[in-house]
Amino acid sequence: MEPIDYYNDQKYCPSCEDYVPYLMSVEHSYCTCCGGEVRLFSKTDWENFQNGLSAKRPKGGRPRKKATTKSNPSTDRESA
Numbered sequence: 001m002e003p004i005d006y007y008n009d010q011k012y013c014p015s016c017e018d019y020v021p022y023l024m025s026v027e028h029s030y031c032t033c034c035g036g037e038v039r040l041f042s043k044t045d046w047e048n049f050q051n052g053l054s055a056k057r058p059k060g061g062r063p064r065k066k067a068t069t070k071s072n073p074s075t076d077r078e079s080a
Contacts, residue, residue: 012045016033020038
């Protein structure tokens with residue numbers, strides 16, 4: 001894994017339709033070229049990223065709990 005290089009980091013700007021350097025604020029990041037709001041990926045790159053993740057996810061999952069329908073005699077007490 002490469003170390004993060006702040007000066008070469010880029011995000012996608014929908015206005016410029018390219019990956020550009022950006023300025024980060026508390027809530028949003030902005031393009032240094034046009035001032036528009038940027039996001040991490042373009043739509044096509046985001047879809048490719050999501051498809052790659054879903055292909056790596058294991059199929060199936062945790063087995064479901066078996067439902068017990070028999071009543072437990074120790075809990076069925078008549079009130080005295």
